[in-house]
Amino acid sequence: MSKAYDDLMTAFAGESRANRKYTAFAKQADAEGFPQVARLFRAAAEGEAVHAAAHFKAANEIKTTKENLEAAIEGEHYEVVEMYPPMIADAQEEKYAAATKSFTRAWNVEKVHEALYKAALDTLGTQTEVYDYWVCPHCGFVQAKNAPDKCPVCGHPGSDFFKVV
Numbered sequence: 001m002s003k004a005y006d007d008l009m010t011a012f013a014g015e016s017r018a019n020r021k022y023t024a025f026a027k028q029a030d031a032e033g034f035p036q037v038a039r040l041f042r043a044a045a046e047g048e049a050v051h052a053a054a055h056f057k058a059a060n061e062i063k064t065t066k067e068n069l070e071a072a073i074e075g076e077h078y079e080v081v082e083m084y085p086p087m088i089a090d091a092q093e094e095k096y097a098a099a100t101k102s103f104t105r106a107w108n109v110e111k112v113h114e115a116l117y118k119a120a121l122d123t124l125g126t127q128t129e130v131y132d133y134w135v136c137p138h139c140g141f142v143q144a145k146n147a148p149d150k151c152p153v154c155g156h157p158g159s160d161f162f163k164v165v
């Protein structure tokens with residue numbers, strides 16, 4: 001690949017990170033009673049999202065949905081098999097409880113994401129039913145069609161799940 005391609009992917013990662021960071025900062029600004037600063041963080045976050053999307057598109061990383069599902073499965077699989085296990089081990093070694101908890105939750109949820117993507121790939125073109133997904137706001141667990149009574153990964157109440165259409 002080219003230097004420009006590598007730079008696009010580096011910039012994509014940085015802008016994506018800025019989007020999430022500013023979104024978290026906005027929530028904190030709201031909690032501290034600074035609604036205008038919260039709005040600025042949210043507006044800048046949207047701007048970074050525009051940049052991230054443009055870089056990703058310019059890098060030609062958006063393919064057909066079949067290829068995109070394959071890429072998503074590969075990414076989730078990498079997180080489950082290669083990325084999180086050593087991170088969990090490092091966090092346990094350091095007795096960094098919050099990191100251990102955060103990594104372990106994500107690790108368990110990525111397995112579910114991978115399975116959902118695999119099912120979607122297996123039925124691509126033959127699956128005709130359209131339904132909603134429900135997401136746990138605490139750990140990111142995803143369930144099709146309806147929310148569970150409580151999250152099977154983190155135990156969060158299902159009534160807090162949000163619907164994604």
Ligand SMILES: [Fe+2]
Binds near residue numbers: 076
């Ligand atoms: Fe995931």
Ligand SMILES: [Fe+2]
Binds near residue numbers: 136137140141151153
């Ligand atoms: Fe959860």
